[in-house]
Amino acid sequence: MPSLEKATAQGRRIEAHRPWPRVMVDDALWQALASRLSDGRSSLLGLWGEASAVHMALYDDRNKSVVVATRDCPSGRYPSVARFHPPALRLERALRDLCGLTPVGLPDARGWLDHGRWGVTAPLGAAPAQSEQATATYSFLPAEGDGLHQIAVGPIHAGIIEPGHFRFTANGETIVRLEERLGYAHKGTEALMTGRTLAEAARLAGRVSGDSTVAYAYAFSRAVEAATGIAPPARAVWLRGLMAELERLANHLGDIGAICNDASFALMQANCAILRERVLRAASRCFGHRLMMDRIVPGGVTADLAPSGAEALRELIGAVEKAFPRLVDLYDNTASLQDRTVGAGRVGAALARQYAAGGYVGRASGRDFDARRDLAYPPYDALTFETPTLEDGDVDARVWIRIREVEQSLSLLVAILDQLPPGAVATPVPSEAGEGMALVEGFRGDVLVWLRLDGSGRIARCHLRDPSWMQWPLLEAAIEGNIVADFPLCNKSFNCAYSGCDL
Amino acid sequence: MRRTLFDSLANPILTEPLAKEQTDEIAALAGKLDAAARARLGRSLSIRQVDAGSCNGCELEINALANAFYDLERFGLRFVASPRHADVLLVTGPVTKNMREALLRAYEATPSPKWVVAAGGCACDGGYFAASYACIGGVEKAIPVDLRIPGCPPTPTALLNGLVALLTARPAAQSKQQSARDDRKIKSIT
Numbered sequence: 302m303p304s305l306e307k308a309t310a311q312g313r314r315i316e317a318h319r320p321w322p323r324v325m326v327d328d329a330l331w332q333a334l335a336s337r338l339s340d341g342r343s344s345l346l347g348l349w350g351e352a353s354a355v356h357m358a359l360y361d362d363r364n365k366s367v368v369v370a371t372r373d374c375p376s377g378r379y380p381s382v383a384r385f386h387p388p389a390l391r392l393e394r395a396l397r398d399l400c401g402l403t404p405v406g407l408p409d410a411r412g413w414l415d416h417g418r419w420g421v422t423a424p425l426g427a428a429p430a431q432s433e434q435a436t437a438t439y440s441f442l443p444a445e446g447d448g449l450h451q452i453a454v455g456p457i458h459a460g461i462i463e464p465g466h467f468r469f470t471a472n473g474e475t476i477v478r479l480e481e482r483l484g485y486a487h488k489g490t491e492a493l494m495t496g497r498t499l500a501e502a503a504r505l506a507g508r509v510s511g512d513s514t515v516a517y518a519y520a521f522s523r524a525v526e527a528a529t530g531i532a533p534p535a536r537a538v539w540l541r542g543l544m545a546e547l548e549r550l551a552n553h554l555g556d557i558g559a560i561c562n563d564a565s566f567a568l569m570q571a572n573c574a575i576l577r578e579r580v581l582r583a584a585s586r587c588f589g590h591r592l593m594m595d596r597i598v599p600g601g602v603t604a605d606l607a608p609s610g611a612e613a614l615r616e617l618i619g620a621v622e623k624a625f626p627r628l629v630d631l632y633d634n635t636a637s638l639q640d641r642t643v644g645a646g647r648v649g650a651a652l653a654r655q656y657a658a659g660g661y662v663g664r665a666s667g668r669d670f671d672a673r674r675d676l677a678y679p680p681y682d683a684l685t686f687e688t689p690t691l692e693d694g695d696v697d698a699r700v701w702i703r704i705r706e707v708e709q710s711l712s713l714l715v716a717i718l719d720q721l722p723p724g725a726v727a728t729p730v731p732s733e734a735g736e737g738m739a740l741v742e743g744f745r746g747d748v749l750v751w752l753r754l755d756g757s758g759r760i761a762r763c764h765l766r767d768p769s770w771m772q773w774p775l776l777e778a779a780i781e782g783n784i785v786a787d788f789p790l791c792n793k794s795f796n797c798a799y800s801g802c803d804l
Numbered sequence: 805m806r807r808t809l810f811d812s813l814a815n816p817i818l819t820e821p822l823a824k825e826q827t828d829e830i831a832a833l834a835g836k837l838d839a840a841a842r843a844r845l846g847r848s849l850s851i852r853q854v855d856a857g858s859c860n861g862c863e864l865e866i867n868a869l870a871n872a873f874y875d876l877e878r879f880g881l882r883f884v885a886s887p888r889h890a891d892v893l894l895v896t897g898p899v900t901k902n903m904r905e906a907l908l909r910a911y912e913a914t915p916s917p918k919w920v921v922a923a924g925g926c927a928c929d930g931g932y933f934a935a936s937y938a939c940i941g942g943v944e945k946a947i948p949v950d951l952r953i954p955g956c957p958p959t960p961t962a963l964l965n966g967l968v969a970l971l972t973a974r975p976a977a978q979s980k981q982q983s984a985r986d987d988r989k990i991k992s993i994t
């Protein structure tokens with residue numbers, strides 16, 4: 302069985318692309334790669350378009366290699382990947398909406414991000430066209446049988462969460478089918494980035510999904526640095542790791558509490574929310590912003606650790622290390638809570654592998670992937686940590702993965718503080734043309750950023766792929782056969798990004 | 805579980821007094837609220853939060869209002885699940901075109917008297933997304949806004965100050981009453 306590199310060796314390699322190879326492929330090779338995905342030899346990392354080309358990023362688990370394959374589409378058409386590999390489905394629907402390229406054979410004709418309200422079609426395409434406002438009806442997939450009824454939820458939900466629509470078909474209390482419809486938070490971020498300076502684009506990257514602002518700014522900056530061939534100073538590299546672990550810690554603590562709250566166990570939520578608030582306050586003391594927005598930029602970081610920062614972090618680590626084990630016991634020993642989480646919303650290992658689901662969703666279902674380890678980037682290449690995995694794939698497993706990752710992040714924070722090198726925190730970025738790509742492990746999973754710089758210090762094209770593209774479809778599968786009342790709990794255990802995928 | 809509960813009895817209270825932040829907006833708000841509406845509301849406000857396409861940063865800080873440090877319920881503020889139960893719509897995001905209709909419907913479903921608070925730079929004027937083909941560029945372009953809370957995202961303290969101002973704003977002079985404000989026409993839902 303040839304490796305991914307061998308399989309793509311006959312394609313013309315684009316020299317400007319770093320750090321992984323990008324090759325131009327023809328139809329035959331494109332389809333051969335699609336069948337590599339469908340028979341599980343490679344995983345799909347991303348699929349995105351430009352005005353007249355489509356790109357597909359693949360990953361080989363065995364030798365941990367990444368290749369980007371590009372197919373030119375002068376005719377505006379290319380062979381659909383989703384036809385062979387369903388995980389590409391929504392990516393191709395989004396690509397068609399944004400770039401106007403037709404995936405030939407795509408088994409779904411409906412739009413995804415385009416709800417007919419932008420006043421323009423294919424905003425990233427070769428010829429964006431004005432369009433009349435069309436409130437075309439969206440036909441949900443049918444479910445047929447005796448005694449079925451539908452429940453429509455959203456786009457505005459009952460809680461303080463992002464917008465999206467869920468269409469349930471249920472038989473009594475049991476869910477027969479869930480279909481998600483997203484795109485409500487589409488802000489046109491990729492079009493806004495085109496032609497912007499690196500500083501402007503970095504701020505937009507940090508606002509794709511606010512809870513992952515560090516991960517996005519980190520991935521964007523690493524992609525720019527790959528494209529221009531520079532390396533940030535050592536201190537900046539380690540401060541980035543510090544911020545990324547603080548972000549992971551804050552989000553996991555918030556999630557653990559919120560999941561328990563959706564099982565009506567408010568005590569856990571109250572205590573986890575206190576810990577989360579302590580993390581945000583420490584982040585604010587260290588870097589001057591509670592979510593650490595706009596702190597990571599191409600070339601380094603904008604804020605050095607405040608003089609009292611190290612002390613604030615050691616206090617924080619002490620406080621969490623004291624309180625957290627007690628909360629873990631509480632979770633572990635509350636039978637009524639376990640009764641809700643164990644066995645609920647199960648995702649099988651085969652599905653997690655097929656969709657290349659990252660983060661706690663993949664790891665709770667046995668997919669052992671962590672960009673910090675498998676596509677190691679500094680400072681993680683010099684740090685030791687564990688990536689927990691479980692096999693059960695239920696809500697309980699997703700809680701436990703988060704618990705173990707909280708513990709790992711705490712020890713990573715200590716290790717980073719101990720080794721933080723002195724020196725400058727930023728280096729200038731040259732205005733060079735080039736292409737770069739980066740994967741950074743956010744709290745949800747791997748964030749992918751791909752970009753092309755135009756040589757005048759501006760963005761020619763930037764694509765950002767949220768980990769939830771590979772997780773949302775699994776939620777539809779996980780909920781089947783569960784009762785309607787367990788949906789909030791299952792949904793919270795996934796905590797997929799809306800804005801992150803809607804862009 | 806008992807230990808955790810006992811501990812919370814023994815530990816000092818985390819809830820903090822509200823650090824006052826008076827913005828021009830908040831001062832101006834005092835002039836807008838009429839006595840009749842204030843009498844009807846009493847000292848409590850029901851808030852329906854609407855995410856009109858935010859990046860979710862604003863939601864994180866709005867959610868933080870419920871934690872032990874900020875404890876918004878002590879001010880008589882609470883979040884409700886339906887706009888039909890709400891006095892205030894707390895709107896975030898630049899109002900994406902894909903969310904505009906849902907926002908208008910939520911506004912129309914909210915009984916009068918009602919107030920709209922735009923929270924975060926995006927909601928105030930579109931923020932970083934103002935120029936996008938996919939956004940209308942701020943809540944005001946869809947529905948009338950009574951209070952803007954800037955920030956990206958606004959801190960929980962800034963959010964609390966804004967919401968508390970709605971409760972404590974002093975009644976306006978008779979001549980300044982805007983009794984007709986509820987009749988303001990909004991663009992029809994299309």
Ligand code: SF4
Pocket residue numbers: 508511857858859860861862896897898923924925926927931932955956957958
């Ligand atoms: S104001 Fe800032 S934090 Fe709030 S939605 Fe906009 S970009 Fe996100």
